[in-house]
Amino acid sequence: MSVTTLPSPALAQRQQSWLVRLFDYRPFLIVMCLAPAIGLLAVFLTYPLGLGIWLAFTDTTIGRRGIFVGLENFQYLLTDPLWWGAVFYSIFYTAVATFGKFALGFWLALLLNNHFPFKSLLRAIVLLPWIVPTVLSALAFWWIYDPQFSIISYLLVDVLHWRTTNIDFLGTPWPARFSLIAANIWRGIPFVAISLLAGLQTISPSLYEAAMLDGASAWQRFRYITFPMMMPILAIVMTFSIIFTFTDFQLVYAITRGGPVNSTHLLATLAFQRGIAGGELGEGAAIAVSMIPFLVFATLFSYFGLARRKWQQGEAND
Amino acid sequence: MTDAVAQPAAVANAAPDTMAWDSRARRVMMIYLPLSCFVLILLFPFYWMAVTAFKPNAELLNYKAHNPFWITSPTLAHIKHLLIDTAYPRWLKTTMFVAIGATTLSLFASTLAAYAIERLRFRGSPYVGLGIYLAYLVPPSILFIPLATVVVQFGLFDSPLALILVYPTFLVPFCTWLLIGYFKSIPYELEECALVDGATRLQILRRITLPLAVPGLISAGIFSFTLSWNEFIYALAFIQSGANKTVPVAILTELVTGDVYQWGALMAGSLLGSLPVAIFYSLFVDYYVSSLTGAVKE
Numbered sequence: 001m002s003v004t005t006l007p008s009p010a011l012a013q014r015q016q017s018w019l020v021r022l023f024d025y026r027p028f029l030i031v032m033c034l035a036p037a038i039g040l041l042a043v044f045l046t047y048p049l050g051l052g053i054w055l056a057f058t059d060t061t062i063g064r065r066g067i068f069v070g071l072e073n074f075q076y077l078l079t080d081p082l083w084w085g086a087v088f089y090s091i092f093y094t095a096v097a098t099f100g101k102f103a104l105g106f107w108l109a110l111l112l113n114n115h116f117p118f119k120s121l122l123r124a125i126v127l128l129p130w131i132v133p134t135v136l137s138a139l140a141f142w143w144i145y146d147p148q149f150s151i152i153s154y155l156l157v158d159v160l161h162w163r164t165t166n167i168d169f170l171g172t173p174w175p176a177r178f179s180l181i182a183a184n185i186w187r188g189i190p191f192v193a194i195s196l197l198a199g200l201q202t203i204s205p206s207l208y209e210a211a212m213l214d215g216a217s218a219w220q221r222f223r224y225i226t227f228p229m230m231m232p233i234l235a236i237v238m239t240f241s242i243i244f245t246f247t248d249f250q251l252v253y254a255i256t257r258g259g260p261v262n263s264t265h266l267l268a269t270l271a272f273q274r275g276i277a278g279g280e281l282g283e284g285a286a287i288a289v290s291m292i293p294f295l296v297f298a299t300l301f302s303y304f305g306l307a308r309r310k311w312q313q314g315e316a317n318d
Numbered sequence: 319m320t321d322a323v324a325q326p327a328a329v330a331n332a333a334p335d336t337m338a339w340d341s342r343a344r345r346v347m348m349i350y351l352p353l354s355c356f357v358l359i360l361l362f363p364f365y366w367m368a369v370t371a372f373k374p375n376a377e378l379l380n381y382k383a384h385n386p387f388w389i390t391s392p393t394l395a396h397i398k399h400l401l402i403d404t405a406y407p408r409w410l411k412t413t414m415f416v417a418i419g420a421t422t423l424s425l426f427a428s429t430l431a432a433y434a435i436e437r438l439r440f441r442g443s444p445y446v447g448l449g450i451y452l453a454y455l456v457p458p459s460i461l462f463i464p465l466a467t468v469v470v471q472f473g474l475f476d477s478p479l480a481l482i483l484v485y486p487t488f489l490v491p492f493c494t495w496l497l498i499g500y501f502k503s504i505p506y507e508l509e510e511c512a513l514v515d516g517a518t519r520l521q522i523l524r525r526i527t528l529p530l531a532v533p534g535l536i537s538a539g540i541f542s543f544t545l546s547w548n549e550f551i552y553a554l555a556f557i558q559s560g561a562n563k564t565v566p567v568a569i570l571t572e573l574v575t576g577d578v579y580q581w582g583a584l585m586a587g588s589l590l591g592s593l594p595v596a597i598f599y600s601l602f603v604d605y606y607v608s609s610l611t612g613a614v615k616e
Binding site: 020023024026027029030032033034036037038040041043044045046047048049051052055060104107108111112114116120122123124125126127128129131132133134135136137139140141143144146149151154158186189190194198243244247248249250253254267268271272275276281284285288289291292295299 | 349350352353356357359360361363364366367370378379381386387423426427428430431433434435438440446450453455456457458459460461462463464465466467468483484486487490491494518519520544547548550551554555565566567569570581584585587588591592595596599600603606607
């Protein structure tokens with residue numbers, strides 16, 4: 001018994017040191033460290049991305065392997081008024097909601113940049129709409145937009161007497177479109193405001209002091225100091241905001257599901273309706289892929305349009 | 319009438335200290351008034367959710383007899399209905415399981431990746447970092463259809479495990495970037511000292527870098543937890559059976575039935591589904607804000 005156990009500590013030691021040395025070998029360690037992240041991203045992001053583009057060129061349905069059909073799906077989409085409607089509303093939704101989010105969010109950030117009591121508490125409260133699950137706050141909006149028991153209609157009709165009839169928020173196309181945009185803006189303001197607030201706090205007060213000595217008005221200080229200094233962070237936040245607004249799904253799916261009469265379909269909800277609910281995977285994938293050019297364009301536009309200063313000033317890109 | 323007469327007198331009285339009054343009034347008008355409007359509008363849907371959740375049906379659908387902004391006889395009926403007559407507790411458990419699983423997996427993967435990119439520095443490490451960052455810009459709306467087929471291929475359709483494996487696609491890029499930022503802020507000299515003393519790389523990571531990066535890990539963790547809790551489109555597309563659904567999906571697909579919506583139960587469900595993240599958030603507000611702004615600034 002004792003004879004057999006004797007060499008084991010030495011063996012274990014040698015084995016351990018061999019393992020330790022392997023894990024201390026840099027190339028091996030680098031590969032091991034990157035493997036989980038790269039592996040996950042490759043299998044569940046890069047591969048599906050390629051697969052999605054492939055699917056868009058096939059007529060795959062749920063339960064049936066498709067065959068390559070070339071551009072047929074896209075040709076069909078170009079003649080499909082629903083797709084054009086979704087393209088229109090996606091662009092409109094993104095444009096109006098982004099404008100609203102940034103105008104109001106910037107304003108809120110400027111307000112929060114002042115000194116007043118309970119500032120951090122207020123900052124925490126302001127972020128709430130962004131924290132809670134979007135679908136759940138969307139449900140609250142659905143209830144707020146109820147045709148019969150809308151609290152907004154109640155306020156306007158019974159309290160303020162500005163109107164005589166309830167507003168039909170979600171029953172007709174244009175009010176439904178704007179109701180969704182309002183909900184999206186409500187949800188987006190906190191993110192924009194808090195990110196921009198962080199940017200505002202990095203602007204050195206001495207710049208404002210110098211401008212004040214030179215007799216600059218409040219508007220001039222905003223226009224020539226705050227705004228240019230905020231450009232880089234504005235560009236990044238806007239890029240993110242545009243991408244995630246354009247591909248939004250939850251809000252529309254929860255509140256209108258694309259209705260009334262398909263007037264509020266975004267490309268993402270249309271892709272879901274055709275691809276998953278309707279089973280036409282190929283066509284759904286084609287709709288999803290058709291978002292990519294818009295996204296690339298919007299990203300380039302917002303990023304390079306706003307973040308000009310980098311190469312203008314010849315700064316290092318870091 | 320009396321108002322019109324009294325007003326000029328008041329203005330005349332205020333004239334001497336008009337400067338002080340002016341700046342205070344200005345401050346109220348320019349800061350406090352818009353700020354309170356913002357807070358009111360941003361919080362109103364939550365208030366409305368809460369009020370609806372505790373209102374009896376009679377009050378809920380009769381604005382003429384009851385002031386809709388207040389509850390005269392609060393009731394727990396909706397919450398009781400939710401917890402007893404529906405699978406809500408089960409959905410909560412599934413969501414918790416998925417959120418914790420996805421967060422753990424993403425934290426593990428992204429800590430190692432961030433350490434490799436920031437500290438083990440190799441040729442091409444900035445490009446790997448950039449690639450991971452670009453992965454964050456690929457929105458789930460583009461991926462969910464092909465991912466659904468991938469999930470089916472793996473035999474994971476209708477299983478919460480699929481969500482745990484898929485959520486890292488948007489969690490890992492975010493966490494990696496956050497942690498790269500944190501690792502950057504830790505002085506490299508500390509690691510050099512340990513290297514000189516003969517510590518191995520893994521020992522350095524475990525004993526020195528990670529303890530110093532705890533705030534970053536907490537930020538990344540709570541962010542991942544919230545994002546997984548809130549995720550909707552994947553959970554909607556990959557989970558079919560009522561029992562395996564996550565809270566956001568289940569409320570929308572299982573509780574919305576027929577033409578007459580049970581608003582009380584719906585709002586109670588939304589309130590309960592928001593509470594875990596709200597509580598989590600309130601405990602870690604500062605980490606939250608710093609991670610949000612840190613990730614944007616990176």
